[in-house]
Amino acid sequence: MTRHSKNCTASSVYSYHEKKKDAKASGYGSLNLRYGKDGVKDFDCCSLSLHPCRDPVVTPDGYLFDKESILEYIITKKNEVSRKMKEYEKQCKKEQNELAELGEAEQRSQVEKFLNTETAVASPSQAAQGEKSKTANISGPSVSNMVAGRDKKLPSFWIPSLTPGNKETKLKKPDKTVFCPISGKPLKAKDLIPVKFTLADASGSSSSLEGKRERYKCPVTGDILRNNIPCAVLKPTGDVVTMECVKLIQKDMIHPLTGNQLKESDIIELQKGGTGFASANDQLTGKKARPVLQA
Structure with missing residues (x-):
């Protein structure tokens, strides 16, 4: 049979291209999508609202939240x-x-x-x-x-x-523990640690940070904080510093801004934000289950 259109309907082979085309048109099959740079949150954004934190707090595991949201x-x-x-x-x-x-x-x-x-x-x-x-x-x-x-x-x-023949479902005793929405570990309000970011532009205000790319800096080294730069929170004061600065702090375990003695538990590594590179993210692909086309 001669080819009479772009896709030969008389062919016994259902090609991958035709399958993807039909799935896109009909809405059947699982949908996989790779996140772009704009699809993942920044390091200083709340893990729930995905907006820059107005009153940031961090969990003991290093996940950042806006205090109001958490x-x-x-x-x-x-x-x-x-x-x-x-x-x-x-x-x-x-x-x-x-x-x-x-x-x-x-x-x-x-x-x-x-x-x-x-x-x-x-x-x-x-x-x-x-x-x-x-x-x-x-x-x-x-x-x-x-x-x-x-x-x-x-x-x-x-x-x-x-209904006759239908047994009533028995409820189990609910667990009173509140778990972190990101890590899944137990979370209490008293465990939240206030975080203090240092503005990159000291003359600017914290209310106009939504559209800026360079918002904060390390108060010790002066480096601009970005998603690809590992950071840590110093628990006694809540200051956010780079991990390069943490390596220097760990030599004598003295707070660089206040001069007080620190412990290992006072240094909380802040979870990095997302980037467009797969090596910088735990999961960069989203999957959505849609209706399955059955023969």
Whole structure:
């Protein structure tokens, strides 16, 4: 068959180019996209809002956050845990009530069994009368679904948890620990350390830093801080210095600005920002799952 268009529809081979073209047009298949330089945050931006921090704080693992954003995150998580805890307590109370009802039902059954045994040793007339009543009950049982406590156990076809054949999902006791949204480690508000950046232009204001590329500098060496320059936070004062400066500090462990003694735990390596190079990022590719085209 002669080729009558750009893609021969009579071919038995579904080429990679045709597959990608059809996936782009129809929206099927997984979408992989490599981040560009503008798709990753800078070193001085909040890990949640992705904007330059107005009141920066850092976690013990070196992740930078805006104080307002991270406190709002912690409060939201605590409110969520509180809501889940109330639901869990409600479920536990319901289970206790069900166990109490089962205990009462078992006690009633034992009492009825005892009364039936006493009736068997009663007078023959009473026994015959009792047998007659039993045969009457057996011959004509009630078909109503509102007797013998069945009115409280009616299934509901509209509520999923009460649908016949569907067991109610049991909730687990929620964990009250708040985890860092980036590292996944436990995080507390008291662990956040204030950070102080040194402006590259001392005459400028911190309110107009959004569009500037060279915003901060090392207060010791004067080097401009960028995404490809490793930095660290000095915990006692919150100053951000370069790792080259840290190598000099580690010789005598004295703060270069205040002269106080430092410990190894007082030096927190700041997580670097992203760049357009794969070697400077842990993950530079985003993947989005879309509907799968099945044959």
